[in-house]
Amino acid sequence: MAAASMIRSVFKKELFSGKVAIVTGGATGLGRAITEELSSLGCKVVIASRRLENLEKAAQEINEAIPISLRPRVFPYQCNIRNEEQVKSLMKYTIDTHGALDYLVNNGGGQFASPAISAKGWLAVVETNLTGTFYCCKHAYNEWMAGHGGAIVNIIADMYKGFPNMAHTGAARAGVQNLMMSLALEWADCGIRINCVSPGIIYSETAAKNYGGRHVFDEGLHIIPAKRLGIPEEVSGAVCFLLSPAASYITGTTIKVDGGQSFYRSPFTIPEHNSFPPPLEDPELNSKL
Numbered sequence: 001m002a003a004a005s006m007i008r009s010v011f012k013k014e015l016f017s018g019k020v021a022i023v024t025g026g027a028t029g030l031g032r033a034i035t036e037e038l039s040s041l042g043c044k045v046v047i048a049s050r051r052l053e054n055l056e057k058a059a060q061e062i063n064e065a066i067p068i069s070l071r072p073r074v075f076p077y078q079c080n081i082r083n084e085e086q087v088k089s090l091m092k093y094t095i096d097t098h099g100a101l102d103y104l105v106n107n108g109g110g111q112f113a114s115p116a117i118s119a120k121g122w123l124a125v126v127e128t129n130l131t132g133t134f135y136c137c138k139h140a141y142n143e144w145m146a147g148h149g150g151a152i153v154n155i156i157a158d159m160y161k162g163f164p165n166m167a168h169t170g171a172a173r174a175g176v177q178n179l180m181m182s183l184a185l186e187w188a189d190c191g192i193r194i195n196c197v198s199p200g201i202i203y204s205e206t207a208a209k210n211y212g213g214r215h216v217f218d219e220g221l222h223i224i225p226a227k228r229l230g231i232p233e234e235v236s237g238a239v240c241f242l243l244s245p246a247a248s249y250i251t252g253t254t255i256k257v258d259g260g261q262s263f264y265r266s267p268f269t270i271p272e273h274n275s276f277p278p279p280l281e282d283p284e285l286n287s288k289l
């Protein structure tokens with residue numbers, strides 16, 4: 001991952017000067033790229049996830065790349081987004097310590113590949129991705145944004161053709177997208193904009209490690225019109241755009257950062273079979289086939 005001073009953002013240098021953001025899962029992968037770009041553009045960023053050690057290391061590395069007089073800009077805070085009390089404390093800490101909460105990026109989450117998951121596995125994924133996002137939105141609203149406005153971006157996933165082998169996350173991410181649309185309407189009168197960014201297959205060491213290595217991501221190349229994987233910085237740019245004044249009239253929408261994958265091929269193949277019922281279960285109609 002590039003040091004913050006090396007970030008080549010297309011946005012102007014002080015775009016987010018004086019602003020305060022929370023990025024969940026901000027120590028690794030996409031979240032880290034988002035944190036690096038936001039902080040390089042003047043934003044204070046609270047990064048929140050379960051593993052404090054990871055958070056502290058990332059914050060230190062990113063802060064060290066920022067001129068001493070402007071440090072620190074990145075602040076670690078341990079929080080499991082599945083725990084509502086911890087989420088509430090994250091919001092309170094951010095507002096008490098940094099005086100505002102202008103932006104929320106709901107990036108923390110994930111899943112595992114499994115065709116038939118246990119109820120416990122289903123709940124772990126739905127609670128993390130859908131309920132965790134709901135908790136973060138709810139408490140950002142209650143603690144700050146209802147009275148001051150703000151912008152929220154949720155990271156979802158390419159679930160538009162269903163998500164076989166990851167049905168748990170497909171259901172959760174579709175839920176997040178619909179939640180986003182409802183909140184865009186419910187909270188418009190408070191000056192809150194809320195949108196989603198939907199990544200395709202984005203390579204980072206931590207993400208690939210979760211699936212057994214880079215080769216698993218490379219196996220997806222045949223379903224990507226761009227014929228390459230994405231990188232976290234390509235997702236970060238879309239998030240920064242949606243948070244910025246350039247998106248002041250954008251709410252309730254989803255930007256896909258996927259090299260065209262979402263409307264091309266599915267990675268899932270269906271075995272040959274003759275298990276489907278005949279047309280209308282009528283032998284006469286069936287004979288037309």
Ligand SMILES: CCCCCCC/C=C/C(=O)SCCNC(=O)CCNC(=O)[C@H](O)C(C)(C)COP(=O)(O)OP(=O)(O)OC[C@H]1O[C@@H](n2cnc3c(N)ncnc32)[C@H](O)[C@@H]1OP(=O)(O)O
Pocket residue numbers: 109110111112113114118120121122124125128157200201202206207208210211216217220
């Ligand atoms: C194969 C396709 C490759 C291309 C994919 C490209 C798209 C990439 C998308 C990405 O999202 S990349 C990002 C990847 N990063 C992550 O997913 C990281 C975060 N993930 C997690 O934290 C977990 O996976 C989680 C499920 C979201 C949360 O797990 P947690 O540790 O909190 O769950 P537990 O409470 O320990 O477990 C509960 C229950 O869940 C089942 N389970 C958990 N992990 C797995 C697993 N790896 N495989 C199978 N089942 C799993 C299991 O039933 C657990 O219960 P127990 O069996 O432990 O009692």
Ligand SMILES: NC(=O)C1=CN([C@@H]2O[C@H](COP(=O)(O)OP(=O)(O)OC[C@H]3O[C@@H](n4cnc5c(N)ncnc54)[C@H](OP(=O)(O)O)[C@@H]3O)[C@@H](O)[C@H]2O)C=CC1
Pocket residue numbers: 024025026027028029030031048049050051052054079080081082107108109110111128132155156157158198199200201202203204206207210
């Ligand atoms: N990479 C890709 O191709 C794609 C990624 N995505 C999504 O983008 C997001 C970022 O993934 P990516 O950066 O690739 O992968 P990473 O594995 O690097 O990031 C996942 C992050 O989520 C955090 N996290 C997981 N569970 C929780 C929790 N319960 N509470 C708080 N934080 C949590 C993790 O931190 P910790 O373990 O410390 O809690 C980690 O920092 C995820 O939601 C992912 O599913 C979507 C589509 C494609």
